[in-house]
Amino acid sequence: MKIRIKNLRARTIIGIHEWEKDYPQEVLINIEIEIPVDSAVDSDSIDDTVNYMEVKKKVLTAVENSHFELLEKLASFVLLKVMEDKRILSARVEIDKPNALRFADSVSVECFSSRKE
Numbered sequence: 001m002k003i004r005i006k007n008l009r010a011r012t013i014i015g016i017h018e019w020e021k022d023y024p025q026e027v028l029i030n031i032e033i034e035i036p037v038d039s040a041v042d043s044d045s046i047d048d049t050v051n052y053m054e055v056k057k058k059v060l061t062a063v064e065n066s067h068f069e070l071l072e073k074l075a076s077f078v079l080l081k082v083m084e085d086k087r088i089l090s091a092r093v094e095i096d097k098p099n100a101l102r103f104a105d106s107v108s109v110e111c112f113s114s115r116k117e
Contacts, residue, residue: 001034001035001037002032002033003033003035003050003055004032004033005029005030005031005052005055005056006030007028007030008028008029008030008031008059008060009026009027009029010026010027010059010064011024011027012025012027012066012067012068013025013067013068014027014068014069014074015069016070021067024064025097027095027096027097027098028096029059029093029094029096030093030095031055031059031082031091031092032091032092032093033055033082033088033090033091034088034089034090034091035050035087035088036087049087050087050088055085058081058082059081059082062077062078062081063078071095071108071109072109072111074095075093075094075095075109078093079091079111079112083113083115089114089115089116090113090114090115091112092110092112093110093111093112094108095108095109095110096108
């Protein structure tokens with residue numbers, strides 16, 4: 001089973017230019033996690049699944065209290081935070097930086113991790 005958090009908005013210091021380091025910028029975070037399905041479906045209990053509210057809180061707190069030069073580093077950082085929950089079988093993280101390029105809506109970076117063989 002997959003859980004998706006779409007377009008989570010966070011503000012962080014991100015960028016290589018000096019002017020980007022003065023003020024937090026908005027980034028959009030998309031997280032897809034794969035979890036085992038059996039326990040939660042059978043029990044209908046939050047204790048048997050990954051609580052997406054807790055994932056959101058963990059990611060927002062970590063991102064907003066950090067700073068990055070590269071989107072690649074930010075995406076990897078978020079992926080590591082998500083994968084701290086050992087029940088997660090795999091995760092994909094995509095980070096968008098709106099208005100990073102003139103004439104483009106955003107620039108994004110995506111990364112993936114899996115505990116599967």
